[in-house]
Amino acid sequence: MSFEYPEEHKKQLQRLTALLNELPVGDYVLELGCGHGHFLSALAVLEKGARNYVGVDKKHDRLARGQKKSDRIGMKVHWIWGSAGDVLDCWPENRIVRDCFVLFPDPWPKKRHWKHRFVNAAFLSSLARICAPRSRLFFRTDHEGYFSDVWQLISESSLWQIDPVVQWPGPLPQTVFEEHHPRFDSLIAVLK
Numbered sequence: 512m513s514f515e516y517p518e519e520h521k522k523q524l525q526r527l528t529a530l531l532n533e534l535p536v537g538d539y540v541l542e543l544g545c546g547h548g549h550f551l552s553a554l555a556v557l558e559k560g561a562r563n564y565v566g567v568d569k570k571h572d573r574l575a576r577g578q579k580k581s582d583r584i585g586m587k588v589h590w591i592w593g594s595a596g597d598v599l600d601c602w603p604e605n606r607i608v609r610d611c612f613v614l615f616p617d618p619w620p621k622k623r624h625w626k627h628r629f630v631n632a633a634f635l636s637s638l639a640r641i642c643a644p645r646s647r648l649f650f651r652t653d654h655e656g657y658f659s660d661v662w663q664l665i666s667e668s669s670l671w672q673i674d675p676v677v678q679w680p681g682p683l684p685q686t687v688f689e690e691h692h693p694r695f696d697s698l699i700a701v702l703k
Contacts (some may be wrong), residue, residue: 538607
């Protein structure tokens, strides 16, 4: 989301706020950067739709493909167009995120671009605001440097802690990125 056009951004935030306020009150699984919806749709099937599911992405075509998947399998998944930061900023009360998945985000590998990585201290704080204690953040990347940075960030956080005991849900099919990048690192953080 560009801040070069503040009026457009303001309208986007108003649209997101209205859309998110229409979500049912309850517990949520949130996937930021959901791509084509493979992972979230499979998780909804695995859990038999026991929770509310929201996939967020900045690409309309990806969300349309995610919608087709969830329709085909008969699972209710909410597909939201927007940036991760904007969605967290507009997230309404009484919709508690219990699990948040960030799978293979753009690592922005050049040091001068690291400011664009969305898993940072501000992200962890924003996510904590919409979560309950013991909510979980699942993070996975094929970029070793990004993984190390996120590990250190969470290790130093007053809000989150690495949990070596919690397991990834499964069995789930591999994401598109996992198929292309068989070597990756994962962590699970829990809100204190």
